[in-house]
Amino acid sequence: MTQEIKTIPFTYEALSQLKMSEGVLELQIGPAHAGSGHMRIVAWVEGDTVVKVDPDIGFVHRGVEKLSEDRIYIKAIPMVERPSLVDTVNANLGYVMALERLLGIEPPPRAQYIRVITAEISRIMSHLYGIAIYGIFMGSSTVFMWAMADREPFIDLLQELTGARITYSHIIPGGVRWDLPKDFAENAEIALKYLENRTKDYEKVWINNPVVVARSMGVGKLSAEGAIRLGVVGPNLRASGVKYDIRKEEPYAAYEEFDFEVPTFKEGDSYSRLLQRVEEIKQSIHIIRQALKRLPDGKIIYEDYYKRMSPLMKKIYDEKGRVKFTLMLTSLSPPKGEAVSRVEGGRGEMFYYLVSDGGKAPYRFRVVTPSFRNLPFFTHVMPGHKLADIPVIYGRIDYFPPRPIDDGLFEPDPRYLVAPS
C-alpha cells in the first residue's frame, strides 16, 4: 500500500486557514505533559481526528557541536554520550570511530570485541526502555515497571565494568578504557538468561494482550517506500520492511565476525515496531553470547599508545586492566581531513562527521541523532489518526526528545538536539 505522504507547509496562510476552519482545535501537548517528554507536540484536532502535527523540539538542546570546537577531541566523548542517554555506548562508539578514521589507527581485536559486547548491552537497554515508554503511554504501568526493572541487571553489569551506571565514556580512540573483570562472563550469562525468561512473561502479558493488539495494530502504518522517502532509521525502518542494518551493510567493530539476523516486518504499524524490538533484543543476546565465547586475548589499547605510556601507567594497566589517559590522548591532533562514521544505535543510525584542520580541537563536528531523523513521523504519519493514537505512534518510534537522537518508537527521545550543536 503506497502511502500518500505530503507536507502541509507551515506557512502563515496555511496555518491561519487551518485555525479559522470550524471544529479544529489546537492542542499543545506541551513539555509539561504526561505524554510528551521534553518536547511540545502541537496537534490540530478536528473532533477526534488529528489533522496536522507540528513537533516543537529543542528544549534540551545543549550545543554539542559548537562546544566541541572549543575543546580537545577527547572531551567531546562525554558530550556526545549525553544526548542519547538510554543508548550511550553506541553514541560513544560512533564518535570514536570517526576520530580513529581521522587518525588512521585501528584498535586491537580484544578491544573491538569488548566494544561489541558493551554496544549490544546498550542496545538491549535501549529497547527495554522503548518498551517501557510504550507501555506507560498506553496506560499500563505494569510493563513500564517491568521493563525498567529488567534494565537493572545490565546496568549492574556495566557498572562492574566501568563504574558508571549510564554514561560510561568507556570507548576512547585506540581501544577501551577498562578490561572485562574476571566474572563478567558468568554474570552476563545470568543476566541474559534472566532476560530470556522475562521475555516469556512479556509475551504473555503484553505482546499477546488483546488491548495492546487492538490499539497498535494498523496504527501508524508506514510503507517501505514511505520509510525510504522520509529517511527514517533504525527499528522503525526495519519494521516497515526495509532490511537495512549498518552492522551488516557497513560492518564496524568486529560485527562481521558474528552471525546474527536482521529481523524485518512487513506491516510497518506500531505493533510490528513493538515486535521488531523484541526480536532485536533476542538477536543482541545471541551476539553477546558469541562474543563472550570467542573473546580474543591481547591488549585493549592501540599498540602505539601503549608504548608511550609511562612505567607507572603500564604497571596499572598490567595489574588492573585500566588505561590511564596519556599525554598523547589528551593532545591528539589528527592530520587535516574529514571523516564520516555511522553506527547502528538502539534507536537507529547515528551519524558523525568530523572535519579537522590539524589543530587540537575539531574544526567542525556534526552529529545527527536517530530521533532527529525520525521526526517526519510526526508530520507525515500522525495526521489522519485519532487523538489517542498520538501517544501510541509517538511511543513506538522511541523518540528521545531531549536529544534529537532517540530511537524509536516513541520514546520521546529527540536526540536531535544533540546534533545541532
Place this chain on the structure above:
Amino acid sequence: MSSEQLEKLSGLLGDTAKVAYNERSNLIRIEVERGELRNVAVQLRDYGFDHCSSVTVVDYPKEDLMEVVWHLSSYSRSEVSRYTIGLVTSVSRSKPEVASLTDVWESALFLERETHEMFGVNFVGHPDLRPLLLPEELMGTWPLRKDYQLKKKREDVFKKGGASL
C-alpha cells in the same frame, strides 16, 4: 569502492563534479558548483542514493566561503549501500543561498531547516524554514558560524580572574 564503480559514478556525473574517495570512511566526496547542484542530486538519487543522512555547513571565514554538505546514503541499492556520499557545494559568506534539495530527498526536510537556523544559509524552495531548535533570543544570530562567539569561552571561565560563571 572498487575503481570500476568509482569510474562509473564519476562518468555518470561528467565534468560537472569532482569526485574523490575517502577509503577509511567509505566516503565519496563530490564537489559541484551551485548551478549544477540539483542536476547532480537528481542523478545521484536515480543512481540509488535515496535518502539524506545529514545536511551541514563547514564555515571557512578566511576564504570567505561556506561549504554546504549533504550526506547521502542508500537503502535500496545493495551494491552502494555501504557508501556515504558527501555532496559539497560552496556558497559565499555574504550571500549564502543554495537550492533546497527537499524535492529530491524528502528526508532532508528537517535537516535543512536546522542548518538554516544555525548558519543562516537560505535554502531556496524549502517549504518551511522556521527555526526548529533555538530559543527566541538566539533566532537569527546564526550561532554555529565561526564568528559567533560563545558568551563564555572555556579558558576564560577557568582562568584566574576570568569570566565569572
Place this chain on the structure above:
Amino acid sequence: MMDFLNLIPVTWLPLLESVFYALVFPGFIAILLLAFFIIWFERKAAARVQMRYGPLWVSKRTGGIAQLLADMIRFSFQEFIVPEGADLIPFVFLPGFLLAFSVLPTLFIPIGPYYSHIFPAGYTLLLSVAFTLVIPVYLVVLGWAADNKFSFIGALREAYLLISYEVPFILAIASAFLLYGTLNLVEVVTIQERSLPGIILNPVAALVFLIAVIRATGRGPYDIVEADSELVFGPYVEYSSLMFGFVMGVPYIELYSYSLLFSVLFLGGWAPITGVGFLGGLIIPGIVTFVKAVIVMCALVFLRGVYPRYKLDKAVRAGWSWVFYLALIALLLSAFMSRVL
C-alpha cells in the same frame, strides 16, 4: 444493648435506624473506610504485580493501609486553586455533588431483610439504578467548567463512553427484573435464597453488568476519560487540594454502589443468613453483603495492572456491537428462566 433500645420510644426507632443506615453502615462512614481500603488495595495489588512494594511507609506494621489518610491530610493543607477562566460555581460545587450522588444509590439498596421503611420499598431497584445514571452528566459539566482544552476533551469522552455503556446496562437491569419479576430488592434476595444465586441463573446478564460497571467507573482498561498520557487527567485536571481528593475518591464510591447492587442482584445478597431484629436482621446480613461487594470491587480494581487503555472509538463500537448483543441474549435468557422459576 437491647435494653438500651427498649428505652427509646418506639416511634423513633425507624428514624434512628434510617439514620444509622445512612450515616454509619452501609452509609457514609463505612464508605469512607471502604474507600481507604480499596484504594490501598489497588495500589498494593498493582505494586505486587509490578515487582515493587506499594504503599509502605505510613503505617509500617499494617502494610501502609493508612496511606490514604495521610494523603487526605496532605490535601487539606494544600491551596485550592481556581483557574481564572473557570466557571466558578460548577467548578467549586460539583465535586461535592458528585460525592453526594455517588453515595445516594447505596441508601436504596437493602443489606438485610430488616430494612428501614422510609424509602418506598417496592421500587428500590429502579431508584438505585436511576441515581447511578445521573453521575456522568455532572462529569460532563465538570469538564466544561474547568477552562482547559484537555478537560473539555475528557468531558466529551465521558459523554461518548456514557452512550456506549448505558443501554447494555439498562438491558442487564431489565433482564434481572424480568428474571425475578419484582423491583423490590428484598424480594429479589428472597427469591435467590429459595433457588440459586442470580449469577447462575443468568450469567450473561451478570457479565454485561460487570462490563458496564467497569466502563461507568473508569477502572482498568476503560480509564479513557482520565487518560494519563493523552489528556493529563481529563476533566479533573485543574483540581487541587481537598477537591482533588474528592474527585479521585468518587470513582471508587461509584464502584462501591455498583458492586453493592451487583452483590444483591446476582450474588444473592445476604443469602445464607437471615434473621430478625436490629442485630440479626441488619448488621450481620449487612456484613455478608458488604463483604461480597468488597470482593467484587477488589476483582475489578485489579484489572488495572494487566490491561492498558482502550481507544475511545473502539470502546464505543464494542459497546454497540457485541456487548449490546450479549445484553439482548441476557434478556432472552431471563425470559426463558422466568418461566422456570
